[in-house]
Amino acid sequence: MVDSESSLAIALFGEILTVHQLIRNQLDRVLPKGMELSHLTVLNHLANTKGEKTPAQLAKSFHVTRGAMTNTLGKLEISG
Template sequence: MSEQDPALFALLNEIGIIEQLARNRFERAQPDGLRLPHFAVLNHLVRLGDGKTPGQLARAFQLTKATMTNTLQRLEARGLVRLEPDPEDARAKRVFLTDAGRARREEAVAFTAADLTELARRADLRAADLLPPLRALRTALDRDPRRG
């Protein structure tokens, strides 16, 4: 990174580095090896509701359908989601969070909450102050027609 880099580029660069460090920290904190992409799917289903197709989830995460199918198969093998036939299209499936999946998502949040609270204290950060501009940036990126 150079001092001449545009501020938004520098910000996105910092966010990328933070994401990598946070991913490693999150995954090390999980006692059963839950990976962040798997947690992200569980979290998405809790936040936005289940019953989505693998294709809808792939688009939401900007992944290939094959990558999302692999992730869902791993989650299904662990009993965290279940795939059911789509009542409107026999060729398609719908993804539903199981009780175990919902509980595992809550456990993952709990495993990292104390650690993140301490980290924020040491860094003298108030998440509530950072969230509004970061959400605005995420929303702008998500709505950008060039997002892929």
């Protein structure tokens, strides 16, 4: 029984990873040149939240370091 459940879990996880990769490939094709998925997710987050967010608050929301978020915000600012 455990082997069957493990096999099913592994197969399901493999399918999820495949779908994830297909979605990432499609997004890479349609995003404006130079825009990364991380940029899109930050912009989407800002568009759907009320009030201003500091880089530290955004970093906490996305479970990344403040430095990583500052880097992402810097790239967004440069790209306009």
